[in-house]
Amino acid sequence: MRIAIIGAGIAGLSAAGALRNAGVEPVVFDKGRGPGGRIVSKRTSYGGIDLGTQYFTARDGAFRAAVDDWRRAGVVEPWVVTPMVLPERQPARAQERLVAVPRMSALARHMADGVDVHCGVQVSEMIRESSDWAIYDRHGECLGRFDSVLLTAPAPQAQSLLAEPSPRLAARAAAAPMQPCWSVGVVLEKPLDVDFEAGFPSSGPLGWVARLGSRPQRPDDPEIWTLHATDAWSEANIEWSEDAAGEFLAQSFSELVRRQPLIRDRIAHRWRFARARAALAESAGYLEHDHLLCAGDWVADGRVEGAWRSGQAAARRLLSLGAEQTGPAVG
Ligand SMILES: Cc1cc2nc3c(=O)[nH]c(=O)nc-3n(C[C@H](O)[C@H](O)[C@H](O)COP(=O)(O)OP(=O)(O)OC[C@H]3O[C@@H](n4cnc5c(N)ncnc54)[C@H](O)[C@@H]3O)c2cc1C
Numbered sequence: 001m002r003i004a005i006i007g008a009g010i011a012g013l014s015a016a017g018a019l020r021n022a023g024v025e026p027v028v029f030d031k032g033r034g035p036g037g038r039i040v041s042k043r044t045s046y047g048g049i050d051l052g053t054q055y056f057t058a059r060d061g062a063f064r065a066a067v068d069d070w071r072r073a074g075v076v077e078p079w080v081v082t083p084m085v086l087p088e089r090q091p092a093r094a095q096e097r098l099v100a101v102p103r104m105s106a107l108a109r110h111m112a113d114g115v116d117v118h119c120g121v122q123v124s125e126m127i128r129e130s131s132d133w134a135i136y137d138r139h140g141e142c143l144g145r146f147d148s149v150l151l152t153a154p155a156p157q158a159q160s161l162l163a164e165p166s167p168r169l170a171a172r173a174a175a176a177p178m179q180p181c182w183s184v185g186v187v188l189e190k191p192l193d194v195d196f197e198a199g200f201p202s203s204g205p206l207g208w209v210a211r212l213g214s215r216p217q218r219p220d221d222p223e224i225w226t227l228h229a230t231d232a233w234s235e236a237n238i239e240w241s242e243d244a245a246g247e248f249l250a251q252s253f254s255e256l257v258r259r260q261p262l263i264r265d266r267i268a269h270r271w272r273f274a275r276a277r278a279a280l281a282e283s284a285g286y287l288e289h290d291h292l293l294c295a296g297d298w299v300a301d302g303r304v305e306g307a308w309r310s311g312q313a314a315a316r317r318l319l320s321l322g323a324e325q326t327g328p329a330v331g
Pocket residue numbers: 006007008009010011012029030031032035036037038039051052053054055056057121122123124152153154157161181183228271273274275295296297298302303304305307
């Protein structure tokens with residue numbers, strides 16, 4: 001069974017793992033420099049800084065079992081903090097918050113271990129050629145012919161890839177718009193004297209602040225804070241330069257903590273497609289058109305857990321499509 005997976009984020013790697021467990025070796029393509037998608041850490045001279053997903057939760061039984069495996073493998077640990085709603089300092093919802101160690105990207109590296117992943121490859125076309133799907137990169141080069149393709153790109157990117165081969169699925173992707181997010185790592189000269197490790201500011205341009213060193217196995221010297229702008233601020237200012245957004249959000253952080261910390265460095269990242277706030281909550285866990293499937297957080301619940309479950313559901317469907325194609329053994 002020849003299966004291509006587009007996207008080596010949590011959904012794509014979850015599907016790849018499930019297929020491999022069933023004896024099928026998919027080929028995975030990702031346009032990024034490494035696997036992980038939105039579960040990434042920016043490599044800097046201060047160590048890895050988590051600028052994407054900050055933590056994830058595990059509610060569903062199957063996902064909890066996967067998390068238990070990752071904990072046994074030493075790639076996931078609980079992050080034992082209670083974020084505060086700021087400036088009121090009300091504790092946020094109590095729940096187990098999980099992080100990969102020693103940085104978020106470690107989880108994707110672990111999941112990608114042994115998988116045939118080709119990074120730095122952007123798929124730009126999928127064409128139905130008789131009973132195959134042929135996929136092409138952005139230079140027009142054919143990457144291969146496959147029995148089935150699983151597309152796990154964020155909804156807006158999936159939408160443009162789906163426009164030709166499946167206007168119906170493209171319309172579903174269009175119905176799951178994604179919010180942008182400006183994320184900034186602020187490196188301080190001296191530790192900040194505040195009474196919280198992480199928080200959700202209740203007003204202003206920041207929606208999230210967290211001290212990197214409060215997470216397990218992160219560097220603590222120099223002290224680094226991760227700041228996320230709110231959906232509204234990010235959307236209004238997504239075309240700002242990294243410098244301008246970094247400076248403005250670092251200043252907003254100073255105002256929030258009512259101190260003027262000496263800032264050694266700032267690392268800003270623009271996420272054009274960060275969160276699927278209006279995810280489809282598709283009951284099957286995937287979308288399907290003629291051996292072309294879509295999975296990802298936007299098909300499920302907009303979170304890491306949903307992306308993982310969506311990948312698992314898509315893998316089960318791909319296996320059953322393969323079994324239908326092969327047909328029952330005769331004689
Ligand atoms: C700033 C931020 C904060 C977040 N906070 C949380 C949180 O607190 N809790 C939580 O649960 N979730 C959070 N999330 C969301 C979480 O990161 C996602 O739900 C999850 O990682 C989505 O995984 P995915 O595999 O569906 O998509 P992705 O991780 O986006 O993976 C898709 C992959 O497809 C690749 N791709 C796209 N187009 C192509 C193409 N044409 N060719 C080849 N490859 C392609 C991309 O490079 C990417 O690697 C956050 C996300 C961000 C950005």
